[in-house]
Structures are given as C-alpha cells and as structure tokens.
Amino acid sequence: MKLPIYLDHQATTPMDPRVLEAMLPYFTEVFGNAASRSHAFGWKAEEAVERARGEVAALLGASDKEIVFTSGSTEAINLAIKGVAEMYASKGKHLVTSLAEHKAVLDTHKHLEKLGYEVTYLKPDRSARISPAEVAAVLRPDTILASFMWANNEVGTLNPIRELGALCKARGVLFFSDATQAAGKVPIDVEKDGVDLLCLSGHKMYGPKGVGALYVRRKNPRVRLTAQIDGGGHERGMRSGTLNVPGIVGLGKACDLARLELDAESRRLRELCEHMQQRIEKELGYVQLNGHPSERLPGNLNLSFHFVEGESLLMGISDVAVSSGSACTSASLEPSHVLRAMDVGEDLAHSSIRFGIGRFTSRAEVDYAVDSLVKAVKRLREMSPLFELAQEGVDIKTIQWQSGH
Amino acid sequence: MAYSDKVLDHYNHPRNVGALDKSREDVGTGVVGAPECGDVMKLQIQVDGDRIVDAKFKTFGCGSAIASSSLATEWLKGKTLDEAGSIKNTEIVQELSLPPVKIHCSVLAEDAIKAAIADFRKKQEEQRSATTRSA
Numbered sequence: 001m002k003l004p005i006y007l008d009h010q011a012t013t014p015m016d017p018r019v020l021e022a023m024l025p026y027f028t029e030v031f032g033n034a035a036s037r038s039h040a041f042g043w044k045a046e047e048a049v050e051r052a053r054g055e056v057a058a059l060l061g062a063s064d065k066e067i068v069f070t071s072g073s074t075e076a077i078n079l080a081i082k083g084v085a086e087m088y089a090s091k092g093k094h095l096v097t098s099l100a101e102h103k104a105v106l107d108t109h110k111h112l113e114k115l116g117y118e119v120t121y122l123k124p125d126r127s128a129r130i131s132p133a134e135v136a137a138v139l140r141p142d143t144i145l146a147s148f149m150w151a152n153n154e155v156g157t158l159n160p161i162r163e164l165g166a167l168c169k170a171r172g173v174l175f176f177s178d179a180t181q182a183a184g185k186v187p188i189d190v191e192k193d194g195v196d197l198l199c200l201s202g203h204k205m206y207g208p209k210g211v212g213a214l215y216v217r218r219k220n221p222r223v224r225l226t227a228q229i230d231g232g233g234h235e236r237g238m239r240s241g242t243l244n245v246p247g248i249v250g251l252g253k254a255c256d257l258a259r260l261e262l263d264a265e266s267r268r269l270r271e272l273c274e275h276m277q278q279r280i281e282k283e284l285g286y287v288q289l290n291g292h293p294s295e296r297l298p299g300n301l302n303l304s305f306h307f308v309e310g311e312s313l314l315m316g317i318s319d320v321a322v323s324s325g326s327a328c329t330s331a332s333l334e335p336s337h338v339l340r341a342m343d344v345g346e347d348l349a350h351s352s353i354r355f356g357i358g359r360f361t362s363r364a365e366v367d368y369a370v371d372s373l374v375k376a377v378k379r380l381r382e383m384s385p386l387f388e389l390a391q392e393g394v395d396i397k398t399i400q401w402q403s404g405h
Numbered sequence: 406m407a408y409s410d411k412v413l414d415h416y417n418h419p420r421n422v423g424a425l426d427k428s429r430e431d432v433g434t435g436v437v438g439a440p441e442c443g444d445v446m447k448l449q450i451q452v453d454g455d456r457i458v459d460a461k462f463k464t465f466g467c468g469s470a471i472a473s474s475s476l477a478t479e480w481l482k483g484k485t486l487d488e489a490g491s492i493k494n495t496e497i498v499q500e501l502s503l504p505p506v507k508i509h510c511s512v513l514a515e516d517a518i519k520a521a522i523a524d525f526r527k528k529q530e531e532q533r534s535a536t537t538r539s540a
Contacts, residue, residue, distance in 0.1 A: 307465060309443055309444065309465055309466050309470075311467035311468060312466065312467050312468050312470075312471055315408070315413075315467075326443060326467070335443070345441070346440070346442075347440035347441050347443075350440070350443040383422045383463050383464060384464070384465045385436065385445050385446070386440060386445060387465075388424065388447075388463055396440055401438070401439030401441075401445070
C-alpha cells in the first residue's frame, strides 16, 4: 500500500488514466482553435469539442446545445446566478438559496445584494436538507431564481431535487442546482428532475482541473443569461474565450466514464463507506454522523469525534489525507459554515472529519485509515479534559466555560 | 499548515499528560477555554512551600494548543510560584515557533498557568482563615 492514503475526494479527484489518454493528442497534434472555421486544424478541434458536449449532455439527460463550457464550477455558478439576475431584473430582484451552499454560491449572492437584489437564505434541517415546504413559503411573485445544491460538499447530504424542481416550475421560478459533487456520482436527469440550470466540474469526477460546464435549459422554459465574460461570442454568446480543447475533451471523457460506471461505482463506494462507518462505530464510542443517514453522496462520510479537536486528529493520522470542519484548519478561524447552519454545535463542528472515498480507494486503504484513526482518537481522548469530565459523568453542556479566545 | 519540529515533538510525545488530585490542598487546578471555541486546557500544579514540584495537563485543542500546554508543564516544574506567574505567552510562541494564527494557543497556556496558581493561592488562603478560625 502506498502512503499517504488519499481520502479527500470531495476536495478533488485524481484524473482517471483513461481521461488523460483521451486528452493527450489535443495538446500537441490536434492543437487547433475550435473557433477556426477555415482549416482542418480548427475543424478537428471543433469536432472534439462537440463530441465532448454530447458526452456531458448524455450524463445529464440534456441536449448538446444546452451545455456551456466554463473554467469550472465557480465560474459556472457566477454565470448562472449573475446571468439570471441581470437578465431577469425587470421581472424581479429576489433570489432564494440555502445557508449550506458552497461559498461560490453564497458569495455570488452577497455580491448581488450589494447591487440591490434581495436574497433569502434558508436554513437547512439538522441533516443539511432543504425542505420544499419552507422554500414554497418564501417564494414571491418577484422571485427570479432558487439555487440549491444537489449534494453538499461537506456532509454529502442530497437535497430533494425533484420536489424542489417541481415546486419552482409550478411557481414560475428558475431553479439552479450546483451539482459539482453529485454529477457522475448519483443519477441526474434534468428533465425528470426539473432543473433549469446546473453546473459541474471536471476535477471532482476524475477529469482535469480548470474545466467545467453549465447546463442551461432551452425549452420549457428557455433560460436566457447575460454573459459575464464578453469577447468573441463563443458558446452561443454566453461565455466568450478560446475553448480549452484538451480540458473539454477530458471533461467529456470523464462524463462518459461516469455515466457508464455510475451504478457499479456507487454501489462499491456505498459498501466501503458502510464498512468504514461500522468499524469506526464499533471500535470507538461517542461518534456522531453528520448529514443524512441514507440520502447521501456515495463515498462521503462526515463524522464528529466527541472530546477530540479536528486539527489535532488530522495530525494524528498524518498519512491519511482527509479534511476537517474545525476552525483551526481554515484560514478564517471559523468552524464550517455548513455544520453551523445544521446546528451541529460548535464543539462538534470542531471535532468533525470528512472522509471521501473514491474510484481508486481500496478496502485495504480504508482499513488502514480506520486503524490509524481509532488509535489517534483513543490517544487524544486520554489527554482530553472533556473526555475526563464525561468519564466522571459530568455533562459538558452544564459547565459555564470562560471563553474569549 | 506546516508545524515546527518542536510542536510535532510535543504533540507526538506530550510531557506530563495526566491529572493530579484536585481536592488536595497542595494542588492548584486551572481550566481555561471553551469547547465551542475549539480549545480547553486543564493545567495542574503541585506545590511544596513556594515551589512547584509537579505539573500535569490535559488539553482538548489543536496540535499547537497541546504543545503549548505540554511545554508549560515542563517549564513549571521546579519554578517558584512567582517565577511561574511571570511566564509570558510570547516565550511559548518563540520556543514553539508558533505562527500568528496560533498565538491564541499560547495565550491560553499563560491563562491556564495563572488560573492554576490562583486556585492554589485561594486554597491556601481558605486554609489559613480556617486555621485562624479554629485557633
């Protein structure tokens, strides 16, 4: 087994060698500009881009013309939200989203607030899910867009997308879903799911970094966007800039593989995750699952280990790469906004670890990670004053702590 | 974030982890921090006359918090109460090469030392007044 072990597949994924192989010719031999209409170099590049467009569309149940290539999810999110806000401003200036969204979605909304738009940020439930009934209660005649992620990047919770889609359609509100974590991991059908806009990113699905796509519905209703990057009018005017042909080819291949292998892969990842969770819960007490017990992303496991702080736990399992919701691991010194929105409790937010199992993770690697984790948690609990209090039967919540740090 | 070798050493081989009997008259206990802030330090000293003869800690917190409290117990042993009370967080920062975002860990350690000394002195005070009363 090769160390360190990578269990952070919600952060990024290694590229599948089959994706790399598909991309390679497009760096050197087939290097044409896809917008060059006057020669074979351009035609070949364009042909590859259009094939990739079809592969992305097939993963989503969309049509080719509904796919706009971008530099990744963050750009696609900016284009979707700002593009709709600008285009539909005369209809209304109210948007709805959730506090558990990725910063790319939250910060884009904050930007719009500064421009005079009004945003309702809904609080998710304890499992990070958004309730369609609560969304229904805040939609207004001037609401132009509702944005809810397909799967949460920290706790893996899946939103009830189909219900949200149906609700938005009935109320005449456009529905955007950030499917960065979900695309290629869970089945997506933009028609049945009633999504009007959706983004995905290459590097979260074993494709390259620096490329992503935005799905923009063309029928029932036809969604219009104001471009956020102006220039040569590429991508039907929605996203100017010379196309990243090798990246797009890689994204297409990644989508194609994900579509073909989705069932088998998600089954395998769920099994590995269950195995990991069962072993951890059996060998350690005081463990809490964050997120939804069943409606979750295959491969994601977010756990809080009572009485142990996340960063010190990461240090204790230094040959296993995972991430933590602890403040100490973030630049802002704030614990995860997602766990806080879920009311997980600040102490348990500090104690959370996200495990992300992926396509190339073996059972032996999972077992190694569990062994090393169990050892570290036990050692840290031995030196934790909170564990000592719990052993003495003291409820930590009843203590008046002096804070200020 | 990269940790200094000294932080890693204290994290991997913490000195003086454990507990002293907090009901003893010669033991002072300081507990500072809060779970929702991500760090709680418990630091204890055992005092003979005016001198600290033993020190123990338990810490819930990041690696730097563990290292700061471990280092503090090392420094406390053999010091008089006044010497111990004059330990500054900046000395801990320097010794462990803590980055700016981890300075609060050293502040917490200094607070824990002061709290343990105060607890011991309070006990001594109470004992003295109890003795005076019974005399």
